[in-house]
Amino acid sequence: MQLERLTAEDLVSLGGSAAVGRHLRSLVPSGASVEAEVRQITERVRAEGDAAVLELTRQLDTGGAQPLPLLVAAPELDEAIKRLPLELVAGLQVAIANVAEVAQAGSVGDQVVALPQGQRVTVREVPVARAAVYVPGGRAPYPSTVVMGVVAARAAGVLDVAVCSPPRRDREIDAAILGTCRLCGVERVYRMGGAQAIAALAFGTETVQRVDVVVGPGNLYVQEAKRLLSATIGSEGYAGPSDLLVVLGAQAGAREVRLAALDLLAQGEHGEGSIVVGVACSARVGDELASTLQELARAAPRESGARFALVEASDQHQALAIANAFAPEHLQLIGAEVEALAPRATAAGCVFVGAGSATAFGDYVAGSNHILPTAGAARFGSGLSPHHFRRRVSEVQIDDQAAAKLAGAGVPIARAEGFEWHARSMEARMGDN
Structure with missing residues (x-):
């Protein structure tokens, strides 16, 4: 494995924590722009519907073989769950229950605010009518993404939730994905992926029902399609490579160092485009983490393709400043002096506190959602929750007395902005007009 190391001297030469965060991000190239190609795909799907999606699936996913129908038949979902190992079904059921409980706890509901002038504003949370979860294909199936997306949508009150996933070369979707869809109560599963899937969900086709929101991680083409179609379909934001x-605190022992190395290698399994960073609060811990990583990596069955970096911080405060500047999808804090700073970790998709809190648990069964902002988007974005499937609608009720009071404040503002009819609209409710 290739491991980039930054010493304390390197941090000084880079010029501070913010610069270190930018440098770490630069280790993974942003990649060539695919905007023109994705725009062409989305326009083709808008114009040709099913025919375009099927042809693009043939070209990009099934190796030239004629794809199966876009919509997976209900009996196929029933059959898929029968093929899953019992221990996998049991694990998925734990994941579904835990994610659902956390999602429900985060639901706020409607709020009514009575204001001093006498008016009342009700903020209602309204679920979207239809949503879809994009489940990546590629190197492995991701049934856990089905759980994370569908359960959050259900907790929001969305009644119609679909799933799409690109078929393999044999034209099928993996049984683990289909079986998990059945466990989550999904009735519509589409054999499609890439930018063409996002476009089909945004515009609708003869087979694919148009949805209001699509969530889920995906490659550069999927994320670019979400961006291009953001005025047509909602999404949770950027969810690219992990x-x-x-x-690691300055006093970390051999066990903590080994656990950290395992966690870094585990996240590296997500492959090309991913970046994993260890920040050690002492030179000793940094040296031990580097040697442990190299030792464990030699036993790995294959090269992951992820980028690995190791930073030597002067203390836990500098380490946390680097973490906030990097804005990771996942942040782990190991060591008493580091764990105490968890409330100050303000730019991370999810924070895992303590040696027992492996990111891998969050990927599957901890209850937190694993669809998280990547590429530094944790500076302004949040992990998937029911809020991504809801709209806030404000309902305003103003009686005559309140209107008279409010007009005195509103009319000068309207005239300052040059909107005379706004001013007269409010003046007409002052009681003497």
Whole structure:
């Protein structure tokens, strides 16, 4: 494995924590722009519907073989769950229950605010009518993504939730994905992926029902399609290649170092485009983490394709500043002095506190959602929750007395902005007009 190391001297030469965060991000190239190609795909799907999706699936997913119908038949979902190992079904059921409980706890509901002038504003949370979850294909099936997306949508009150996933070369979707869809109560599963899937969900086709929101991680084409179609379909934001930053305290022992190395290698399994970073709060811990990583990596069955970096911080405060500047998808804090700083970790998709809190648990069964902002988007974005499937609608009720009071404040503002009819609209409710 290739491991980039940054010493304390390197941090000084880079010029501070913010610069270190930018440098770490630069280790993974942003990639060539695919905007023109994705725009062409989305326009083709809008114009040709099913025919375009099927032809693109033939070209990009099934190796030239004629794809199966876009919509997976209900008996196929029933058959898929029968083929799953019992221990996998049991694990998925634990994941579904835990994610559902956390999602429900985060639901706020309607709020009514009575204001001093006498008016009342009700903020209602209204679920979207239809949503879809994009489940990546590629190197492995991701049934856990079905759980994360569908359960959050259900907790929001969305009644119609679909799933799409690209078929393999044999034209099928993996049984683990289909079986999990059945466990989550999904009735519509589409054999499609890539930018063409996002476009089909945004515009609708003869087979694919148009949805209001699509969530889920995906490659550069999927994310670009979400961006291009953001005025047509909602999404949770950028969810691209994975990243992890682990902070190890200065007093970390051999067990903590080994656990951190395992966690870094685990996140590296997500492959090309991913970046995993260890931040050690002492030179000793940094040296031990580097040697442990190299030792464990030699036993790995294959090269992951992820980028690995190791940073030597002067203390836990500098380490946390680097973490906030990097804004990781996942942040792990190991060591008493580091764990105490968890409330100050303000730019991470999810924070895992303590040696027992492996990111891998969050990927599957901890109850937190694993669809998280990547590529530094944790500075302004949040992990998937029911809020991504809801709209806030404000309902305003103003009686005559309140209107008279409010007009005195509103009319000068309207005239300052040059909107005379706004001013007269409010003046007409002052009681003497």
